[in-house]
Amino acid sequence: MATVTLCGYPCAGKTERAKQLATFLEAKLADPATPPQHRGKKVVVVNDESLSLPKRAYDDARAEKPARAALFSAVQRNLARDAIVLVDAMNYIKGSRYQMYCEAREVGVRTCTLFVATPPEQCRERNAARDETSAYLPATLDNLISRFEEPNSAARWDAPLVTVAADDPPLDQRSAGAEAGVHGSEAAEQIWRAITEGELKPPNLATQTIQTSSTSYLSLLDSTSTLIITTLLSRQSLSPLSGPTPLTLPTSPAPTRITLELNKPVTMPQLQRLKRQFTQLNARTASGREFREKEIAELFAQYLQEQLR
Known part of the structure; x- marks a missing residue:
């Protein structure tokens, strides 16, 4: 209820x-x-x-x-x-x-x-x-x-x-x-x-859990979220984060483009902590479906967006 x-x-x-x-x-x-x-x-x-x-x-x-x-x-x-x-x-x-x-x-x-x-x-x-x-x-x-x-x-x-x-x-x-x-x-x-x-909100991409049928899928979760972190920190080293921050990730078969709305600096420990939370939240058996690399990137980006407000 x-x-x-x-x-x-x-x-x-x-x-x-x-x-x-x-x-x-x-x-x-x-x-x-x-x-x-x-x-x-x-x-x-x-x-x-x-x-x-x-x-x-x-x-x-x-x-x-x-x-x-x-x-x-x-x-x-x-x-x-x-x-x-x-x-x-x-x-x-x-x-x-x-x-x-x-x-x-x-x-x-x-x-x-x-x-x-x-x-x-x-x-x-x-x-x-x-x-x-x-x-x-x-x-x-x-x-x-x-x-x-x-x-x-x-x-x-x-x-x-x-x-x-x-x-x-x-x-x-x-x-x-x-x-x-x-x-x-x-x-x-x-x-x-x-x-x-109150409004009964249906599950969306950010709340759907992921089927973990293999260790390779856990590795994909980890590597994709790590890729976003390194790309984001690299972008921050060039200029302060202010407003929409577009990132291009070298995913396969085509690059993935995401945008984060950030207005304050982020740190490696902060992002690593959020990555652990994200992995723990999503690496549980439920829906019987494994997301592709592009979908994982979009999912983690959405999670970061909500946590870093």
């Missing part, structure tokens, strides 16, 4: 908001006034606690990567047209939120982002009050806060975006004098409208 991706600083109160939202959604789904096509759906909350992932997993990048992968795998398993999946995690990297968005589009469900906006100092106070097993190390907490990429309603993977402040009312609390059929706050009702009435 839908996925709601929560995001915010560590200790921002996301889990409490997820519980409130789950209570609100379950009441909505059980309401006889709710349209029949929405009743009977289930609400699933996926978070670190449900997967037994310790806070220490975020102390270093080597431990954090498999933890994020485990979370994403759990989301993939639960995404379905008869479920509302609440992704109760920091989701502080926009690339991770983009993955959730792509997976939802592939399954054919609506998406929404809930940003729990809590001041950093309040997050630090909450972390200090936790016991050792559920608290982040102070250095880890500061690192995660500094790396947080705030959601943007203009980005398709973050839209529609609903923001709640730390002192906003509970999501499952009705406003005084609310009319019949209202089960929660205005923010909760806004989320409900987004996941039941």
Whole structure:
């Protein structure tokens, strides 16, 4: 039915908001006034606690990567047209939120982002009050806060975006004098409208997964994306990137011409990170189809375009 991706600083109160939202959604789904096509759906909350992932997993990048992968795998398993999946995690990297968005589009469900906006100092106070097993190390907490990429309603993977402040009312609390059929706050009702009435976007080239029937195909994915990176960096070395940047790639049987809309410099580490994300996202068995070199180039170019905005 839908996925709601929560995001915010560590200790921002996301889990409490997820519980409130789950209570609100379950009441909505059980309401006889709710349209029949929405009743009977289930609400699933996926978070670190449900997967037994310790806070220490975020102390270093080597431990954090498999933890994020485990979370994403759990989301993939639960995404379905008869479920509302609440992704109760920091989701502080926009690339991770983009993955959730792509997976939802592939399954054919609506998406929404809930940003729990809590001041950093309040997050630090909450972390200090936790016991050792559920608290982040102070250095880890500061690192995660500094790396947080705030959601943007203009980005398709973050839209529609609903923001709640730390002192906003509970999501499952009705406003005084609310009319019949209202089960929660205005923010909760806004989320409900987004996941039941919002635009249902079909899968497109950027969200289709690729059949990996051979190691040679994985090599083609890697070599084609590497070709774009080297061509782009070469172009940048000649002149600053500003506006449309046309690139000509020596693909077979004919050159491939793509254009990227870039307005800021890019770096090799940044592009390599995006290449790894792209390969991981697309090198999964699903559609039974392998794209040609030209199609892979266009697919990776589209991915870069969205990530480098």
